[in-house]
Amino acid sequence: MVNKTKTAVLLINLGSPSAPTAQAVRPYLRQFLSDRRVVEVNPILWNLILRLAILPFRSPVSAKRYESVWLPEGSPLIVYTERLAKKLQKAFDEEGSAVKVAFAMRYGEPDQDRIFRELHEKEGFDNIVVLPLYPQYSATTTASVADILGASLAKMRSQPHWHLIRDYHDNPEYARAIAASIKAYWKTKGELGEKDRLVLSFHGMPKRYCDLGDPYDRQVRKSAQMIIDELGIAPEEAVIAYQSRFGKEEWLQPYLTPQLERLAAEGVERVDILCPGFSIDCLETLEEVSDEARQTFLSKGGKEYNYIECLNDSSDAVSLIKNLVSKHL
Template sequence: MLDATNSAQRPAHAPEDHPKIAAPKVGVLLANLGTPDHYSYWPMRRYLNEFLSDARVIDYPKWKWQPILQGIILTKRPFASGEAYKSIWNEELNESPLMTITKQQTAAIAAKVKERHGDAVMVDFCMRYGNPSTKSKVETMVKAGCRKILFFPLYPQYAGATSATANDQFFRALMEETWQPTARVVDPYFEHPKYIEALAQSVERGYAGIEDKPDILVVSYHGMPQRYLRQGDPYHCQCQKTTRLLRERLGWDETQITTTFQSVFGPEEWLKPYTVEHVAELAKQGKKKISVIAPAFSADCIETLEEINEEIKEAFEHAGGEQFTYIPCLNDEPAHVDALTTVIEENLGGWV
């Protein structure tokens, strides 16, 4: 990540007491969901409190939700969530896999952007919840001279609880800047040809390593309440289109692939079919060999490494399934980095 604060100079013809100003450049700020600083109780509680207090995530009235959250959920859930994070934690770097992978993605993208634009473009990342915060990274970019910032939520499919809340936080950060940079937000890239190609390559790579080929590929997306779809959120439709485009690219028929939704939370009905129930049903139907991929996640995280590769796998095997293969997220695979960099370049048009 570029640090251009040392290049600040006083403008020509300005008086001696004029503040120094960094040379103008463009910022590219990648954004992911977030991660606790540690899996112990208090870091987990802080993280969950920020996450579950977001009205885009839980839109119940505050007077009804906050007593439940503060009095019940945040008393118990940090322990359970902490154990889940502990099972996947990167102990060597003392950080979650999401943090490790996001750093790797950012470094790879920054290297590609630098090859083309030199120091004219600064690439960095932030998290919607936890650290590094969106506010801190916007401040850093503005101080470094970024007069234009391209904000890139790393969610292929748009949802109010992911893309929109990331955008909210970005614009809240801009509100606190005296000299606001010009801003752009990257559109969802759920149907971008290079994203679909990267997904297809990951499936082909995963299947190549399996001697006894799976009966079906389960394409599992993060879930959300059915109510959000009825309110106009396009997430469900974009997920379905991603699956269709992936199937067409692979040259498969509809019997070889299915779309499901995971991570159900709360009492109301969510998008169906639920992954954990559907994989069990597949096993009972005689599909004893399945593979699972999670295209809504740009990086492996608690929902993939722990929920899919442990909880959902267990449900499948308990129902009689025999072969469960998880195909990792695209992470910092070259095809994924190329896809994300291409999206960035397309959105920098006229700026560089």
């Protein structure tokens, strides 16, 4: 039976292993690190390195890291993305909009290719709005989602009307939502003092990618400036950093760890940090930024380190995503 509702919204996030075990992490890492959009090196050489060196050793280590942030319901990234999708569905239902909301992952499950094709081929949705939950565009994320969309369409005899929302890095509502989450935290914790700093940490990438034309770095700095302006703080009160560096190649700078070490050395006592490039909390935010980076700052003389959560499934997140996709329905 064909669903009378003809428009669907598909939220797509990065993905997660199905369990915090080496057996589950290995196939997830293989899929992720085999993506030519993510790792742009000689594929034959990289495949050897991946199979013989990275997967055997990194899988158990990553499994322990995932275990430290795992929720009773599962992976934080998937749990919060699903909650966001359900709340967005409820918001559309309450206003009487005939829209179905679904979610998928670029790597792992729910599989992006399968969900996209099922929406049209099995459920009869002729119009699909696709929103990768990455505020800033990058070939390593958004373009990879687009690649799979293209591969999905190539398999389909009947294709739906579809629209990909490329990014929302300069959307005023996005900046206001991030700023509002910071202000709400400060209302409870107290605003920053003269010896305190706000750190905006974004996921890093090889500098070479941006030199070749990826707009990510430019969009990150635009987003950061809009957030700072929305907060009404002086530029010197906020610091931008890039996290999650992998390998020996030069990545976008400044790197997060040296930034925190520098702040501590300069006498900064308190750091409030958040990750505006992540819509949903995940391993990189909860383990790397909230935990590992905390130890770095405190061990170097800092006195207080506070992690401010991503928007996740908050009311501001639902409102932001709803308004983003509604323009394309």
